[in-house]
Structure formats: C-alpha cells, structure tokens
Amino acid sequence: MNLKDVVVRQVAMKLKQPFQTANGLVVTRDTLIIEAYDHDGYVGYGECVAFADPFYTPETTTTAWDMLKHFILPVIQKSRIDHPNQVHDTLSSIQGHQMAKASIETALWDLYAKQQGMPLKDILGGVYDHVESGVVLSLSDDLSSQVKHYKKKGYKRYKLKVQKGQERETIDKARQVLGDAPIMFDGNGIYEPEDMLHLTKLDDLDLHMIEQPFRQDDFFYHHQLRKEMKTKICLDESIQSEHDAFQAMELGAADTFNVKLGRVGGYHVAQMIHHYAKVANMPLWCGGMLETGIGRAHNVILASLEQFTLPGDLSESERYWEQDIIKQPFKVKNGLVQVPTKPGIGVTVDHKLMDKLTVRQFTFDLATTQQL
Structure with a gap:
C-alpha cells in the first residue's frame, strides 16, 4: 500500500444540543480522526468513535490515543500491509480495543480505494x-x-x-x-x-x-x-x-x-x-x-x-x-x-475547520521499516 505516515488528531466538536441517554450525556464530541498517507500523496480517513467517558464501552478517546500511538501503529509499522483486509490479523495479538483498531483499518480501506480510483462501496x-x-x-x-x-x-x-x-x-x-x-x-x-x-x-x-x-x-x-x-x-x-x-x-x-x-x-x-x-x-x-x-x-x-x-x-x-x-x-x-460515488469514502475534508477544532495531534512514521 506504499504507506508513508499516519496523523492522529483529537477533534472537539460541540453538538447543536446535548445528547442524553440512560447511561451518559454528551455535550462536546471528542473524537479521533485518522489520516493515513502514502508516498504518492493519497490520504485515507478513519474515525475512532470512542467517547471521552467509558459509559458505552471501556474504550475512550484517551485509551484509543494511547493504543494507537504505543501499540497499534508500531505493530503496523513492523508489518507488511498490502491490503486493508490484512489489518485484522496483523493486530490480532492486541486484545480488545476494537474502536482504536477500526479507526486505522477504515482509514486504510479509504486509502486503498483511492489508490484504485474506485468508490469504497x-x-x-x-x-x-x-x-x-x-x-x-x-x-x-x-x-x-x-x-x-x-x-x-x-x-x-x-x-x-x-x-x-x-x-x-x-x-x-x-x-x-x-x-x-x-x-x-x-x-x-x-x-x-x-x-x-x-x-x-x-x-x-x-x-x-x-x-x-x-x-x-x-x-x-x-x-x-x-x-x-x-x-x-x-x-x-x-x-x-x-x-x-x-x-x-x-x-x-x-x-x-x-x-x-x-x-x-x-x-x-x-x-x-x-x-x-x-x-x-x-x-x-x-x-x-x-x-x-x-x-x-x-x-x-x-x-x-x-x-x-x-x-x-x-x-x-x-x-x-x-x-x-x-x-x-x-x-x-x-x-x-x-451513498458516495467518488473514490474512497467520497467526501472532501474541510482541513481548515478541522485544524481549528483540533485539540492535539501526532504523526507516526510508517515508512521507516515497511518494505512496501
């Protein structure tokens, strides 16, 4: 897949009005946006849907941030990923943390579809x-x-x-x-x-x-x-x-x-x-x-x-x-x-707005050890 690096950013988006369930209240949606880049300039996007508090699942934006930075992305860096279908087995040694795993897997699916010039659908x-x-x-x-x-x-x-x-x-x-x-x-x-x-x-x-x-x-x-x-x-x-x-x-x-x-x-x-x-x-x-x-x-x-x-x-x-x-x-x-018809997930990200809403971010180099 010719992977270069991944940017993980935490974005804080205020809801139009609070969202209340029997288990929790969400006023501001803290979410992680994943950007997976290749050497040709293509970028695939994923989103980690864990909440800031563990009222829905044990995962949170904080645990997902740490898992991506210290475990998930290092494993991918050391592996050969030719197709996004390989991500599941590649990460099988890491127990749980499905939302963190899904965020990078979905980003790579978007990237792969764009590389093929096809809608992900x-x-x-x-x-x-x-x-x-x-x-x-x-x-x-x-x-x-x-x-x-x-x-x-x-x-x-x-x-x-x-x-x-x-x-x-x-x-x-x-x-x-x-x-x-x-x-x-x-x-x-x-x-x-x-x-x-x-x-x-x-x-x-x-x-x-x-x-x-x-x-x-x-x-x-x-x-x-x-x-x-x-x-x-x-x-x-x-x-x-x-x-x-x-x-x-x-x-x-x-x-x-x-x-x-x-x-x-x-x-x-x-x-x-x-x-x-x-x-x-x-x-x-x-x-x-x-x-x-x-x-x-x-x-x-x-x-x-x-x-x-x-x-x-x-x-x-x-x-x-x-x-x-x-x-x-x-x-x-x-x-x-x-259903989007353009290559990948078919949407154009507003980077100017996303930069404004970004609370923190890090970049992880995937090209150092991958031979793709």
Whole structure:
C-alpha cells in the first residue's frame, strides 16, 4: 500500500444540543480522526468513535490515543500491509480495543480505494445507491417539536432513548406526531432479569424493535425475552466480534443486529457478520455513534451492503453539527441518504475547520521499516 505516515488528531466538536441517554450525556464530541498517507500523496480517513467517558464501552478517546500511538501503529509499522483486509490479523495479538483498531483499518480501506480510483462501496460489494435513514432522539430532545421536523424529512424509522418505567409515556408522545411510523426504543442494557415481565407488557406498543434491553454479556435473557415477545429483539453492545454474532444466532438471542464499525473492529469483521446474516437470512442495520462526516461516510457505505435492509442511524450532518468537517454534508431526502460515488469514502475534508477544532495531534512514521 506504499504507506508513508499516519496523523492522529483529537477533534472537539460541540453538538447543536446535548445528547442524553440512560447511561451518559454528551455535550462536546471528542473524537479521533485518522489520516493515513502514502508516498504518492493519497490520504485515507478513519474515525475512532470512542467517547471521552467509558459509559458505552471501556474504550475512550484517551485509551484509543494511547493504543494507537504505543501499540497499534508500531505493530503496523513492523508489518507488511498490502491490503486493508490484512489489518485484522496483523493486530490480532492486541486484545480488545476494537474502536482504536477500526479507526486505522477504515482509514486504510479509504486509502486503498483511492489508490484504485474506485468508490469504497464498489470494492466492498455494496448494492444500494441510496440507503434508508432513521433518526435517534435522546432523552434531552424535545419530542414534540423535533419529531415534526424529522417527519418532514421522511425518516424511515425513529429510535427513542428511554428511561426505565417511562417507555410507554415516551412512545405515546412520539406516536401523537408520527402515527404508525416505525418506532423502536434503545434499552442501552439498563434492564435486569427481574424486568422481564415489565418488558413483555410493552408488546402491545407494536414497536419496530427493542434494542439491547439487557447487559452486553447476557445472551440468555435476550433469548428468553425473544421467546416471550412478538416484538423483535435487536442486539447492539453484545456484538463485538463475528463470534458474538454467530453465538447470538445459534442461541436465538436476537432477530437483528445493530452493526457498528467501531464496535466490531472495522470492515473485515463487519463483512463476516454480514456473511453470517446472509446465510441466516437475518436483516441488519447500521448504528451511529455521533460521528463526524468522516465516520458517517463509512457508515453509509457499510449500509450499502446487501443484508442491511433496515433503516440505520444515518441521519444527516445537520442533525448534530452546525458545521461538519466535510465540505459536502450528508443530507436526507425522502428518508434516503445517497451513498458516495467518488473514490474512497467520497467526501472532501474541510482541513481548515478541522485544524481549528483540533485539540492535539501526532504523526507516526510508517515508512521507516515497511518494505512496501
């Protein structure tokens, strides 16, 4: 791949309004942007989607920064990387840290596609030119006013963050505006086994699905709940590898998966999960992590794969940002987002704005020991 060096920068982007879940509050999105350069001047972009605080996963922007600088990039420097598919096995000696791994792997996929002069969608085998977009509404959002706005945009699915015991009230409030539009809620793992009866009583709400009601390592009670409800059960935090996906399928723990590139470690694992889902005829959808336009581009491309038939968390850039760090922000029209058609991830980064928002950065030389 003719790799030269990698720039890792921490960018602080203030959200248009705070994003509140049952587990945490995000006011300013601290994210890591990865720039992978080759000797011919091409650059591939990735994004580490870990949060500043460990409320979603143990990874944070701080742990990812340290892992990239002291472990992940040194391993890549000493290895021969001819194709981004090799990154997964190259980094297999490093346990965990999927989000940090995914950030460099996705950057190298973007770089590779640009070197080939092809859209990344085509290299990965994407089949959709447009993907259906859903929108996420946090606990701090004004449901009445914001739902009306998103309804006009034609969003195909609405995901609500909820508090335990107030699910019905929240959903009924949204239904007053949305009518019979698909609505789901995200449990973020806040429910305990003793909440099983409470959850089954929500079956009459005719939800699109319930996402991750129980803790991430609990396949058993997700399986039990799925047997008791007609409402579909989705796993999010539980799926961190292809083995997790296979195990969940074999145990009957879910009807669908929310696949996030960062959480599973990048495209290589996401493609393996996609393969399992295709064999099992399981629908998938792509989740979001309050990404900038760089991470959103990768998500939209992932959602172009065949088995991603459910609307993903692919809302337009202005949902979160006054100004995104890409020059052509993503738009939602009639509930659809266009998959980029230019080489790589198909977006142009606004380096002037990104420099302004950069808190810290470092450059890692990959050319010293690589013979590529």
